Amino acid sequence: MPVNAVGREIPREIDGRKLIPFGGAYARGPEGKLHAPKIPPLIKPGESKVLPSLDDAIEKAGIADGMTLSFHHHFRDGDMLVNMVLERLAKKGIKDLKMAHIALFPVHEPLVKYIADGTITSTEGSLNGPTGRAISMGKMKGLATLRSHGGRVRAVKAGEIEIDVNFIAAPTADTYGNCNGFWGKSPCGPLSYAMIDAEHADKVIAVTDNLVPYPALPFSIPQTHVDYVTTVEKIGIPEKIVSGTTQITRSPARLKIARLAIQLIKDAGYIKDGMSFQAGAGGVSLAATKFLGDMMRKEGVKGSFAMGGTTRYVTDLLKEGLIKTIFDAQLFDLYALESLRNNPDHVEVSSEMYADIHTKGAIVNRVDVSFLGATEIDIDFNVNVNTHSDGWLLHGTGGHQDVAAGSDFTMILAPSFRGRIPVITDRVTTVTTPGESIDAIVTERGIAINPRREDILDRLHGSPLPIMPIESLLKKVQKITGAPEKPEFEDRIVAVIEYRDGTVIDVLRQKKMR
Amino acid sequence: MKIIRDATAGSGEKSDCTVTVRPSEQLKIDITGSSAAFFRETMIDEVKSVLEELGVTAGIIKVTDRGALPFCMKARVEAALRRGAEE
Numbered sequence: 323m324p325v326n327a328v329g330r331e332i333p334r335e336i337d338g339r340k341l342i343p344f345g346g347a348y349a350r351g352p353e354g355k356l357h358a359p360k361i362p363p364l365i366k367p368g369e370s371k372v373l374p375s376l377d378d379a380i381e382k383a384g385i386a387d388g389m390t391l392s393f394h395h396h397f398r399d400g401d402m403l404v405n406m407v408l409e410r411l412a413k414k415g416i417k418d419l420k421m422a423h424i425a426l427f428p429v430h431e432p433l434v435k436y437i438a439d440g441t442i443t444s445t446e447g448s449l450n451g452p453t454g455r456a457i458s459m460g461k462m463k464g465l466a467t468l469r470s471h472g473g474r475v476r477a478v479k480a481g482e483i484e485i486d487v488n489f490i491a492a493p494t495a496d497t498y499g500n501c502n503g504f505w506g507k508s509p510c511g512p513l514s515y516a517m518i519d520a521e522h523a524d525k526v527i528a529v530t531d532n533l534v535p536y537p538a539l540p541f542s543i544p545q546t547h548v549d550y551v552t553t554v555e556k557i558g559i560p561e562k563i564v565s566g567t568t569q570i571t572r573s574p575a576r577l578k579i580a581r582l583a584i585q586l587i588k589d590a591g592y593i594k595d596g597m598s599f600q601a602g603a604g605g606v607s608l609a610a611t612k613f614l615g616d617m618m619r620k621e622g623v624k625g626s627f628a629m630g631g632t633t634r635y636v637t638d639l640l641k642e643g644l645i646k647t648i649f650d651a652q653l654f655d656l657y658a659l660e661s662l663r664n665n666p667d668h669v670e671v672s673s674e675m676y677a678d679i680h681t682k683g684a685i686v687n688r689v690d691v692s693f694l695g696a697t698e699i700d701i702d703f704n705v706n707v708n709t710h711s712d713g714w715l716l717h718g719t720g721g722h723q724d725v726a727a728g729s730d731f732t733m734i735l736a737p738s739f740r741g742r743i744p745v746i747t748d749r750v751t752t753v754t755t756p757g758e759s760i761d762a763i764v765t766e767r768g769i770a771i772n773p774r775r776e777d778i779l780d781r782l783h784g785s786p787l788p789i790m791p792i793e794s795l796l797k798k799v800q801k802i803t804g805a806p807e808k809p810e811f812e813d814r815i816v817a818v819i820e821y822r823d824g825t826v827i828d829v830l831r832q833k834k835m836r
Numbered sequence: 837m838k839i840i841r842d843a844t845a846g847s848g849e850k851s852d853c854t855v856t857v858r859p860s861e862q863l864k865i866d867i868t869g870s871s872a873a874f875f876r877e878t879m880i881d882e883v884k885s886v887l888e889e890l891g892v893t894a895g896i897i898k899v900t901d902r903g904a905l906p907f908c909m910k911a912r913v914e915a916a917l918r919r920g921a922e923e
Contacts, residue, residue, distance in 0.1 A: 711874065712873045712874065740903070741850065741851060741870050741871060741902065741903020741904075742870075742871040742874070742875060742901075742903050742904065742905055742906075743870075743871065743874055743903070802905060803905065803906075804875060804878050804906065806874035806875060807873075807874055807875065807876070807877065807878075809873070
């Protein structure tokens, strides 16, 4: 079996699909032309796009066995549309669907039974929680393909995902299909991840709980892409967009990680006018964002932009003038929504502009520093965010690969162990992001800099920070926790972990049950 | 030391564990919880080291883990044993 650039064996082919082994972050250039959908049918003046119910829309779109459906994930764990649609399709006895959602969450647990009974036979999106577990157990007939946010855009543009019907949960839609996530009773902010699907799908159905007279502004998704508009009682629960925390962590260890990270940015020379960064949600990330603001204020530095994952801590920096712009592809709280609505310097961007490697330059390429998380990190700096250390598929890739490859200084902020389970390990269970894209690992017990970054190591010469080789960090951790037993797997491959360029960085096998 | 009554130590908090001991003719060690998938064998050895230290040869020892580090789990085992043993 061929071995890829991060040392993983990748089969040449699975179920007739040829796999290209990952060769390096920028080893593979694009080929060919962009995929195009069918030319839309004629819509004459006076024709209505509004259909009385979701059932009518499903009927009219002609959903049949074997089709590919897509959904955006802006409501995250508060989404209601995916379950509504799949329940109806299962009732009609439709089989063999390919789910090209962006991401599923614990709320989508009802899909587990549709995976098991063959309603859904393959997936092309992130799997967070119960659906990932079911696929790890081998319950799905076909394969799960995991991609980064940018990688998914690339796959749609390259025609590797051909979407038959795209459902858009639209917080506001007008009668002619213009949609946005800004207004209505269930706002979700940007519709960034729906944009590329709406452009490339054969049929696009906007499902809203706030149908307004023509025209709705802003039109994040324009009328030119939308076939039908229909209404339901409620599309999603905005309060559940944040599945985790909206509060800065109170854990002393995690606060220490955030402080060390900001001091590291400073000592590595990144605190300067015009600096840009990627922010995220989660307790450590929020703390890092806040401390970064404190540092910029103290040093009298004015930044350029922040790429969100947008939270109140980032919008506060914009309000204060510490940064000039927020690019927003996903918001995490209502402060961020207020800012997006009212501040012209806070703008919605497509997932393509955010992260796609096969564009003429994505925003991630312009990011100076980024804070990312990890489930595991190994001595080659490879990061796993897809599987738990025990081998269960439980998380999507998100923007991890894209931001890591794009930003100049990529830091992983993570505790060195969680419970008794080490985060720093000799070899990650699954490779999500290659070590070549990771520049520093910041833990409460020390900082490891990727030896490839001689420039950073030079700049850090004389820094009082606890910088050490990653091997020393591993030893420190294992002394506390002991060395864990490795998870066991069956032979069958259940998921392919794609790199953002479409090559395969790792595969995941069915979990062996004891 | 001999276990003569049921006893418990620890808590269900994160990074802790609950240890229950019960009198029995035989020795039985039962490990469940969050670290079990990674450290079952190691944890059994760690429990055994405490039993040896205190000269306990029989009893049912049940560890329900929520991510306790070794020193913490061993202390909980010792506390449960002392509570369950004769004075």
